[in-house]
Structures are given as C-alpha cells and as structure tokens.
Amino acid sequence: MDGVPGLSFDGIRPGETFTYQFPLKQSGTYWYHSHSDFQEQRGHYGAIVIDPAEPDPVAYDRDYVVLLTDWSDQSPQDIYATLKKEGHYYNRRRRTVGDLWEEIRQKGVSQTWRDRKMWNEMRMSDRDIADVTGYTYTYLMNGQTPDANWTALFKRGEKIRLRFINGAAMSIFDIRIPGLKMTVVASDGQNIEPVTVDEFRIGVAETYDVIVEPEQDTAYTLFAQTIDRSGYARGTLTSDPRLQAKVPAMDYAPVLTHRDMGMDHSAHAMGDMPGMDHGGNHSGHSMHQDMHKGMDHSAHNMEGMDHSQHAGHQMPGNTTDLGLAGYGSNAPVEHLPSEYGPGVDMRASMPANGLHDPGIGLRDHQQRYGRKVLTYGDIRNLTPTLDRRQPEREIQLHLTGNMERYMWSVNGIKFSDAEPLIFKYGERLRVTLVNDTMMTHPIHLHGMWSELETGDPEYIPRKHTVLVQPGSTISYLVTADAYGRWAYHCHLLYHMPGMFREVRLV
Numbered sequence: 001m002d003g004v005p006g007l008s009f010d011g012i013r014p015g016e017t018f019t020y021q022f023p024l025k026q027s028g029t030y031w032y033h034s035h036s037d038f039q040e041q042r043g044h045y046g047a048i049v050i051d052p053a054e055p056d057p058v059a060y061d062r063d064y065v066v067l068l069t070d071w072s073d074q075s076p077q078d079i080y081a082t083l084k085k086e087g088h089y090y091n092r093r094r095r096t097v098g099d100l101w102e103e104i105r106q107k108g109v110s111q112t113w114r115d116r117k118m119w120n121e122m123r124m125s126d127r128d129i130a131d132v133t134g135y136t137y138t139y140l141m142n143g144q145t146p147d148a149n150w151t152a153l154f155k156r157g158e159k160i161r162l163r164f165i166n167g168a169a170m171s172i173f174d175i176r177i178p179g180l181k182m183t184v185v186a187s188d189g190q191n192i193e194p195v196t197v198d199e200f201r202i203g204v205a206e207t208y209d210v211i212v213e214p215e216q217d218t219a220y221t222l223f224a225q226t227i228d229r230s231g232y233a234r235g236t237l238t239s240d241p242r243l244q245a246k247v248p249a250m251d252y253a254p255v256l257t258h259r260d261m262g263m264d265h266s267a268h269a270m271g272d273m274p275g276m277d278h279g280g281n282h283s284g285h286s287m288h289q290d291m292h293k294g295m296d297h298s299a300h301n302m303e304g305m306d307h308s309q310h311a312g313h314q315m316p317g318n319t320t321d322l323g324l325a326g327y328g329s330n331a332p333v334e335h336l337p338s339e340y341g342p343g344v345d346m347r348a349s350m351p352a353n354g355l356h357d358p359g360i361g362l363r364d365h366q367q368r369y370g371r372k373v374l375t376y377g378d379i380r381n382l383t384p385t386l387d388r389r390q391p392e393r394e395i396q397l398h399l400t401g402n403m404e405r406y407m408w409s410v411n412g413i414k415f416s417d418a419e420p421l422i423f424k425y426g427e428r429l430r431v432t433l434v435n436d437t438m439m440t441h442p443i444h445l446h447g448m449w450s451e452l453e454t455g456d457p458e459y460i461p462r463k464h465t466v467l468v469q470p471g472s473t474i475s476y477l478v479t480a481d482a483y484g485r486w487a488y489h490c491h492l493l494y495h496m497p498g499m500f501r502e503v504r505l506v
C-alpha cells in the first residue's frame, strides 16, 4: 500500500474511492501525499500519527504535529517549466560587487580569479543551494504563514512531544527553538536512542520527533529556516496565547565549496593543481571531466591537510577513520560510462562520507554559535537490529544531474530510459549512494526500510528517506521483504521525474 500510480496501482480517478488496507505493524509519526503529477505541491498531503499498542517508550504530557510545507501561487507546472528553461531562475543570490571585494580581501586576487573562472566555466553558481526558493515560496507551519504564527500551548513543567514532518515539495529546513534544547526520540516513525541537540536539518519527507521541556512560563519560537536561507516557517510554543517570542534572524547563507563537488582534498584543490587547463575549449558540461583528466591525484600533496576540520572526512574504500573497519561499504567509487553525457555536469572524484556531516550551512554552527547540530552519525535505533545478516550484495547508485539543463537522473540515466532495479525476495543488500551533484537530495525508497549504517551494527536506525549531502556518499542496508513494484526516488518534487527508479522485487 506504499503505492505509486503506474507502478503499484492505477491511481485514483476523480470521483473514485480507493480503500487502503494494511496490517498495522508500526507506530509513530508519518505522513501521506499524492504521488500523481505535481499534486503534492498543491497541498495534497497530511500527517499520520499511529499510537503504539504497547506502552510508549517516550514519556510526554502532550504532543503536536508540526507539518512544514512550501506554498507558491505559481502553479507547479509553471514552476517546473521555468526551471526547465532556466535552472537558476529562482536563485536570486547572485554575486554582487561587494561580494567580490570581500572575496579578494579573504583569498587574494589570483585565488578569487581562479575560483570565479571555474564556477563560470562550469556554468554553475556556488550559491545554488536550493532550486526553488523564497522568491516564489511562502513557507508554512501547519498551513500557517510566518505572520499568521501557528501557536501551541503548554504548561510549565510539561514534556511536549513535537512531531516534525517535512511535507514540502522542494524545501529542506533547519529547525531550532531558541532557548530550548530538543531531545530527538524518533525519526521516520522509528524510536531512536534519545539524543539532545540545539538544531537539526530535516530533509523533504523525513520526520523527527523531539521532546522539549520548557521550565518557564514564556513563549518560544519554532523556527524552521530553509537550507538556502531564503525564508522560514515559524510558529510559537507558549504558556500564554497572548505571548510570542522574538523571531531570530536567519543564519548566513551557505556557499558551495570544493567539498560539495566531491573534491574534499581541500581548500588548495584548485590552487596547486598542476596540469589543470582552465583555458579554451571547455563547454560547460565537460568541464569536470576535463578537470579530472588533467588532475594528477597521485602527485597532489596531501600533507598539511587538516583532516580534523572535516568531520567524517573519508576517502573511498577507507573506513578506518570512523573506527568501523568492516562496517559500511569498502567498494571503491566508480563512475559508469552512462555518467558521461550531456545530462551530467559533475562527478565527485573523491566523495566524503556524509554520515557525520551536519550538512552545508550547518558545519560551523557548533563553533560559531555553540549549537549542537544533529548528524546521522548521532542516530542509533532504540531496539536491536532485527536482520543481523551481512549484506549478500552491494549496489552503488550515483545521483546525477545537469543544473543548467535541469536534468536529473540516476547513474546518468533518467527514469524513462532506465531498466528497473531487481531485488530478490529475502535478500539482504547494501545500497551505497554517491551524490555526483552539488544539491542535497532526500532519497526515498518505498515498500522497504533503508537501514542507515550510522556506526553501530547492533542498533541500525530504520529510515524511509535519507539525505545525501553534495559530493558525498552514504550507505544503507535493505532487507527485501515486500513483493511488488516500488518507487525509489529523490523526494524533491521537480527532481523526481528523472531521479527515479523502479525497484522490482522478484
């Protein structure tokens, strides 16, 4: 019943009734939405909360659903057509003359010139964090605009469970409640070992349940700024409906770096790369291919690199720096022939492991603001791993695209040209996702759990949607335990037409 029209059922025609019937084996915070056309962007979604049959391991006095979405008065068909014509259309964060002087002050004239030339030749912008932004979106909390200020009440001393659901079409949010610690107790409906944070990122389709315990009779702002800082959703948690708290300023907007291109060998990467030919005949889409041909990785001086600054930095095929030898994929990252074509503008040559990466725009929040930010590496399932088998099989999938042409694909092949992925009933497999783009993609597998390898094989958390950081890898285990034809796709609505696979269980 985790169905998608065209794959697992025929869809529901106007005026028709369709009855979903399924044995309830789970509990927790979930949501539902239309999978037809772009209906989800039009508001065709809702929250689902399933109470557990047994006593809840999480103690709380009251709970609220906090459903985050993005609304545009433009039709979704218009938005998609606009993106197809100009992938950067909604990105109004182009560089200014002031930015140029600041960059020169920080990096010097020659480095600034080299960096800018590179971005221009790739026909990319280092500010492409989100495709669709606050330029057209209003961000909603439980259907309310920031000014309408959705409000929830509490009594001092209560434990409040907030069930955050990201039901947006295209927007990844960073959530915090100034003045309150949040103890994360569940993700994607599954109980996890409680972890206390100041801030967390929620990808499209993910859910996170947190417990907060306000100790004062006052108001707090529920603040959910988008990943590109082009807007925010906002609400209030208060002991008195007449009170509201200050709405914080949004944090600085992130800028993409070489790390996000899967070239995590540094800030020096572009500067001291002998044999790189910046001149001449590069068409935009082949820039990276040429760049990597020209790079002599073996000769590149790796000494003096400060790995400690890169939490979770990991060379492909080397898991020792995580202390997890034998856990996670050891397979080298290999690009397929199908990844070389006009639909792919970038391939990560040295992708980092995304497990301990808070994500672009959040990496320095601990240092800068003293905020503890949740990472996937912090998540352990509350109860022991059910399927304890080692994977029999490994699959590496590359998330690929061309921003300029607004084409998205898997392994360089868009859905309409792709063969289904075949899973065999009963098998245990490992999927490693390699993000060969500079966007953050929330990848959603229908029908089966994505058991995210966060570090402890005894307590593997089960996710239905996994954020894959730009230029990074992440891997999870899957037990193929549900016959059928399942959708497997990026949950960013306008990436979905291309970045999509059918998984067929045989």
Ligand SMILES: [Cu+2]
Binding pocket: 408, 439, 440, 441, 442, 490, 491, 492, 495, 499
């Ligand atoms: Cu995507």
